Amino acid sequence: MQKEISKTFESGKREVEIYQLWEKSGLSNPDIMKEYLEKEGFEVKSPFTITLPPPNANGTPHLGHMCGYAFHDVIGRYNRMTGHPTLLLPGKDHAGIQTEVVFTKHLASQGIDKQKMGREEFYKECYEFCIVNMKEAREYEQRIGLSADFSREIFTLDERLTKIVYETFYKMYEDGLVYRDKRIVNQCPNCKTALADIDTEHEERRGIFAYIIYPFVNEEGKKLAKEKFGVEGITIATTRPETMLGDTAIAVNPNDGRYKEFIGKKVLLPIANREIPVIAEEETDIETGTGALKITPAHSPIDFEIGKKHDLPIVNVIDEDARMTGDIPERFKGMGTIDCSKALVKELDEMGLLVKIENIKHEVAICERCKTAIEPIISNQWYLNVESLAQRALEALKKGGISVIPPGQQKALEHFYENIQPWCISRQLWWGQRIPVWYSGGKKMFDWLNENKGKSIQDFEKEFNTKATGSGEIFLGEDMPESQNGEIWEQETDVFDTWFSSGQWPYTTLGGPDGEDFKKYYPTQMMIHGRDILFWWTARMLMFGLYRTDQVPYSLALLTGIILAPDGSKMSKSKGNGVEPSEVFEKYGADALRMWYYSDALPGSNSPLREEKIKGNRNFVTKIWNASRFILMNIDDSEVEVIVNAKVNETERVKSTKAHVKKVKKYIEKCQFNLGAEEIRGFFWHQVCDVWIEEVKAEIKDHEIGSKVRIEKLTELLYILKENLKIMHPFIPFVTEGVWQELVKLGLAKGLLMSQQI
RNA sequence: GGAUGAUUAGCUCAGCUGGUUAGAGCACUACAUUCACAUUGUAGGGGUCAUUGGUUCGAAUCCAAUAUCAUCCACCA
Numbered sequence: 098m099q100k101e102i103s104k105t106f107e108s109g110k111r112e113v114e115i116y117q118l119w120e121k122s123g124l125s126n127p128d129i130m131k132e133y134l135e136k137e138g139f140e141v142k143s144p145f146t147i148t149l150p151p152p153n154a155n156g157t158p159h160l161g162h163m164c165g166y167a168f169h170d171v172i173g174r175y176n177r178m179t180g181h182p183t184l185l186l187p188g189k190d191h192a193g194i195q196t197e198v199v200f201t202k203h204l205a206s207q208g209i210d211k212q213k214m215g216r217e218e219f220y221k222e223c224y225e226f227c228i229v230n231m232k233e234a235r236e237y238e239q240r241i242g243l244s245a246d247f248s249r250e251i252f253t254l255d256e257r258l259t260k261i262v263y264e265t266f267y268k269m270y271e272d273g274l275v276y277r278d279k280r281i282v283n284q285c286p287n288c289k290t291a292l293a294d295i296d297t298e299h300e301e302r303r304g305i306f307a308y309i310i311y312p313f314v315n316e317e318g319k320k321l322a323k324e325k326f327g328v329e330g331i332t333i334a335t336t337r338p339e340t341m342l343g344d345t346a347i348a349v350n351p352n353d354g355r356y357k358e359f360i361g362k363k364v365l366l367p368i369a370n371r372e373i374p375v376i377a378e379e380e381t382d383i384e385t386g387t388g389a390l391k392i393t394p395a396h397s398p399i400d401f402e403i404g405k406k407h408d409l410p411i412v413n414v415i416d417e418d419a420r421m422t423g424d425i426p427e428r429f430k431g432m433g434t435i436d437c438s439k440a441l442v443k444e445l446d447e448m449g450l451l452v453k454i455e456n457i458k459h460e461v462a463i464c465e466r467c468k469t470a471i472e473p474i475i476s477n478q479w480y481l482n483v484e485s486l487a488q489r490a491l492e493a494l495k496k497g498g499i500s501v502i503p504p505g506q507q508k509a510l511e512h513f514y515e516n517i518q519p520w521c522i523s524r525q526l527w528w529g530q531r532i533p534v535w536y537s538g539g540k541k542m543f544d545w546l547n548e549n550k551g552k553s554i555q556d557f558e559k560e561f562n563t564k565a566t567g568s569g570e571i572f573l574g575e576d577m578p579e580s581q582n583g584e585i586w587e588q589e590t591d592v593f594d595t596w597f598s599s600g601q602w603p604y605t606t607l608g609g610p611d612g613e614d615f616k617k618y619y620p621t622q623m624m625i626h627g628r629d630i631l632f633w634w635t636a637r638m639l640m641f642g643l644y645r646t647d648q649v650p651y652s653l654a655l656l657t658g659i660i661l662a663p664d665g666s667k668m669s670k671s672k673g674n675g676v677e678p679s680e681v682f683e684k685y686g687a688d689a690l691r692m693w694y695y696s697d698a699l700p701g702s703n704s705p706l707r708e709e710k711i712k713g714n715r716n717f718v719t720k721i722w723n724a725s726r727f728i729l730m731n732i733d734d735s736e737v738e739v740i741v742n743a744k745v746n747e748t749e750r751v752k753s754t755k756a757h758v759k760k761v762k763k764y765i766e767k768c769q770f771n772l773g774a775e776e777i778r779g780f781f782w783h784q785v786c787d788v789w790i791e792e793v794k795a796e797i798k799d800h801e802i803g804s805k806v807r808i809e810k811l812t813e814l815l816y817i818l819k820e821n822l823k824i825m826h827p828f829i830p831f832v833t834e835g836v837w838q839e840l841v842k843l844g845l846a847k848g849l850l851m852s853q854q855i
Numbered sequence: 856g857g858a859u860g861a862u863u864a865g866c867u868c869a870g871c872u873g874g875u876u877a878g879a880g881c882a883c884u885a886c887a888u889u890c891a892c893a894u895u896g897u898a899g900g901g902g903u904c905a906u907u908g909g910u911u912c913g914a915a916u917c918c919a920a921u922a923u924c925a926u927c928c929a930c931c932a
Contacts, residue, residue: 105893299929306932335932348932382931390932399930460931473930505859509927512858516928628926659926696880697867703925707867709881720892727891771869775879787896794890 102729102839106722108686108715112831116239118838124852125246127182127618134180139854145181146621147173147651148603149245150634151253153192154227155199158237159668160660160706161627163678166243167694168625168657168770173244174827175765178855184618185245186606187238189231191254193595194288194296194466197528200226216527223528224254237678241687242830244851249614251606253598254530261609262598263533265645267573269481275522279477279548281394281401282521283462286419287469290525291478293594294518295632297462297471304459305438307338308387308452309445311347311364314372318362330364331356331375332452334386336459337396338445339437342369342425343414346392348378348403353388367450368426368441376407395475411475417525419472434472477544479523479532479591486640487514493649499639501654502768503700506628513632522594529592533575538567539587600637603650610646621651628656628700655768658698661705668706676706688829689715695774695828717778718832721825724786725836728818729843732811733802737844743812750789754817757784758824758855765827777825785821789814815845823855 123129127144134141147169152162169185177183200223201211211219231252238245251258269275282291312330313319319329326332331347344366349356356375363372380403381390394404394411404411416422421432429437445451462471491514493499494507501507523532536543542557546569549556554565567584577586598605603624607615620642626634635654642650662668668676681690692714697704732740745751757780764773793810800806819840826833830851837850 102891104891333932337932380930385932392932397930397932399932402930460929462930503860506927509859512928632927693880696869699868702861702868704867707881710867713881716892716894720895723892723894725891730891767871769869769871771879772871775869779879786892790891791896 102726104723104726106686106718106832106835108688108718108831109683111835112240112242112682112687115831115834115838116242118834119244119849119851120239120247122849122851124177124849125183125185125244126248127184127246130177130852131182133852134182140180141182142180144184144618145173145176146184146186146607146618147623147625148186148606148621149188149243150624150626151188151190151599151602152234153195154189154231154234154252155192155196156230158234158678160676160678160681161668163237163241163690164657164660164694164698165625165627166238166241167691168655168698169245170241170243170830171691171695171765171770171773171827172623172625172768174830174851175762175855177244177851178823178827178853179762180854183244184249184614185243186249186251186618187235187243187245187247188251188253188602188606189227189234190599191227191252191529191595193524193526193529193592194290194292195595196223196227197526198288198466200528219527227252240678240682241691244830249606253595253602253605257608258598258605259530261605262530262593262601263575264609265601265641266533266593266597268645270573274482274485276480276482277477277544277547278480278519279475279544281396281398281473281475282478283464283471284417284419284474284476285464285467285469286417286472287467288464288526289417291476291521291523292464292471293521296465296594298465298468299460300463300468301458302461302470304336304457304461305338306334306336306386306455306457306459307442308332308334308454309338309341309367310450310452311366311373311391312450313359314363314365318359318364321358325355328452330450331359331389332387333389333391335391336457337434337438338441339421339434340393340396340414341366341391341441342421342429343393343395343412343423344369344371344373344391345394345404345409345412346373346407347375348381348390348392349375349388350379350381350383351377352379353381353383355388367445367448376409378403378407396473398473401473401475413475415472415474417472417474417476477548478521480519481522481597483517483520483640486644487517489643490514490636490639493639493643499649499652499654501631501635502656506631506656510631510636513636520594522597523591524594525590526592529595530598532589532591532593533573534589535572535574535577535586536567536589537570537572537584537586538565539585540589542567542569543571596633596637599634601641601645603638603642604646619646619650620648623653623655624651625655625657627659629659631656653768656700658700658702658704660698661703663706663708681711685711685715686718686831688718688831691829692717692774692778695770697771699771717782718829720782720786721829721832722836724781724790725818725822725839727790728811728814729839729845731797732815732843732845734843736803736808736811739803739808740812740815741845743808745812745816746809748813750813750817753784754820758820761824762855770828774828777821777828781821781825785817789817819846822850823853826850826853 152158173183173185204211283297285292310328310330310332313322323329359375360377362375366373392400392403394401394409395413396415414423414425419434421429421437494511545557554569558565572578603621607619638650689711693711761773761776793814797807797810822833822837834850837846840846
């Protein structure tokens with residue numbers, strides 16, 4: 098008799114329904130899964146945990162995110178089906194700077210000025226903005242089939258999480274690892290905040306190389322120079338003439354014969370009219386420019402180091418908005434750096450001190466987020482001395498406590514740890530976790546005392562001609578401390594670098610080192626993310642994890658491939674070559690997309706989106722549906738009970754199926770998902786469908802309903818189908834569950850495929 | 856400048872610790888088929904496995920050099 102099973106697996110509609118079925122079961126919650134295993138009498142193995150990488154809450158997920166989820170889910174489902182109460186813990190990241198930039202733009206597009214809005218209101222509205230995005234992101238996560246425990250979903254700005262992040266900060270302060278320091282930092286004039294070195298990129302841009310003469314102060318020097326160089330001074334070459342106003346020396350290589358006799362002499366810095374020395378510095382490259390290097394400690398990282406070495410004064414001439422400032426001629430004050438550069442070059446030319454200007458291309462540091470050229474300036478920031486933390490992480494790596502796939506990236510990580518520098522963790526933003534520090538008497542006084550070691554509050558009062566309003570100490574905590582002697586407490590305005598909190602993700606999400614979930618589910622088993630954030634994220638998580646929990650937060654970092662646009666370029670909104678996940682879901686379904694990821698987005702590879710391949714996988718999904726449907730159609734209602742209770746004979750087909758299942762399990766355990774995907778596809782399609790079903794078709798052809806041959810053959814075939822569905826489920830959960838539920842309807846199976854044991 | 860990885864069919868890539876005629880998906884060709892399959896099946900074409908040396912009974916696989924590409928790191932004024 099004809100059974101009512103639709104002719105195709107309508108992925109668009111069915112996938113959503115099936116997800117609801119899973120959600121209702123609650124089995125994504127490991128506590129519930131554990132109860133289920135106990136109740137059913139299955140062996141309960143150790144819990145399996147992954148704290149899922151939180152996507153940025155400022156936008157919607159793209160195909161790259163989906164790829165990560167697909168890999169998490171195949172592993173999660175497999176573990177759940179092999180007896181491990183499995184926790185895939187989802188969350189969202191506030192993504193500090195990026196979100197602040199995005200939301201500020203969003204406000205501007207509505208004609209709203211961020212500054213006028215004020216900090217509190219901005220934070221509140223940005224939070225709401227994120228909540229909306231988070232909801233949408235969650236829908237996508239569920240759409241790809243992610244069997245995460247959404248009852249535990251958490252946001253990085255959640256109070257519970259922030260509390261733990263603050264505890265880490267306090268502990269680090271006590272351990273002397275975090276401190277305030279005045280040094281050169283990368284300032285993004287557009288985002289108006291300091292950035293860590295890692296948050297900058299380098300890009301080749303067009304620029305100028307200006308050759309400028311710095312004349313000697315005394316006649317003797319002038320004469321000597323005139324004889325040697327034909328001009329009365331040393332010619333330096335610079336890409337940034339405007340920084341000359343902050344020059345405090347000229348450096349030459351001591352081995353450079355041209356300049357040997359000038360070392361120690363003084364030149365007159367043109368326009369600024371300041372006398373600066375010629376110093377010997379081995380770092381100076383004889384080949385570059387004229388071999389003479391102007392030193393601006395306040396506005397160049399390398400000059401800062403040289404200045405420190407030679408104890409040179411620091412003269413600030415550029416402020417945090419990239420405008421000219423400080424002790425410079427009035428006419429330049431407030432100018433942008435580029436305008437100032439032009440004006441200076443013109444004046445120098447008129448004075449006869451400009452030799453020439455070359456147009457060159459050179460690498461400049463830019464802001465990773467907004468691509469604005471970085472302005473190195475001196476400022477007070479909070480730093481984390483990561484050296485000891487990096488050391489521990491490095492040891493763990495080398496001892497094999499954690500491994501990275503692909504292995505080449507592990508070496509990159511080791512290299513990162515070996516060359517790590519103090520991490521600037523403060524950001525001059527509103528969006529993020531406010532650094533929990535209060536300054537008695539104000540931040541300005543604290544910084545002044547900090548940078549002028551040995552000076553007293555009285556000196557401060559004298560210097561600024563004011564009355565101190567506190568002791569100059571700091572207090573760590575969220576709430577303002579009580580005023581004892583009438584001192585005034587000023588709250589820190591900076592927030593933490595977003596990675597300071599996301600770096601603690603594996604334990605903050607579990608309630609911190611004292612949390613209930615932490616005790617049950619930490620350490621986690623693995624972490625999967627794009628290799629583009631290896632240093633930002635995995636590097637930090639290992640350091641924080643070891644620091645706070647004395648354990649590696651996970652023992653395996655699996656880096657996925659990067660999903661590219663069909664033409665092989667990076668998908669980007671600005672280029673308009675992106676493909677929305679919703680389009681793919683609608684056209685081919687989540688299972689087909691997942692299969693493509695497993696086959697193509699291998700660790701270490703870049704995978705251009707190939708629609709025809711996803712289509713091929715869609716055909717596979719259809720094949721599964723139809724083959725299953727055919728088997729079910731062949732089983733007569735009257736045969737159901739007999740078949741369900743029949744013993745499965747150990748035939749060649751059954752043996753071969755068992756061997757297949759074993760093989761796929763091995764592939765999954767070794768994270769060789771491409772091989773696993775190929776194996777399930779090849780076996781089901783070309784063995785089960787093309788050969789066995791055809792054989793059975795012939796074998797039962799002339800036998801009556803209920804006959805021994807039919808029962809035997811159909812029992813065998815049903816067994817093969819079920820085993821295949823189970824092993825395919827972690828890869829393509831929707832269609833397999835869809836078929837399973839048809840079996841359930843006919844009384845041929847029970848429960849959810851999701852919780853069956855392999 | 857440094858590091859890491861890649862180079863295998865038209866395309867995207869598999870090929871683990873070296874072992875008989877080198878694989879998959881998609882694309883292509885021919886035939887069959889509307890019998891569960893918005894199709895599917897069968898058969899087939901297509902590769903000096905980047906180049907050159909070496910180790911070995913045997914190399915796509917190990918080693919060395921070269922070339923090209925990619926990604927990451929780096930303060931070049």
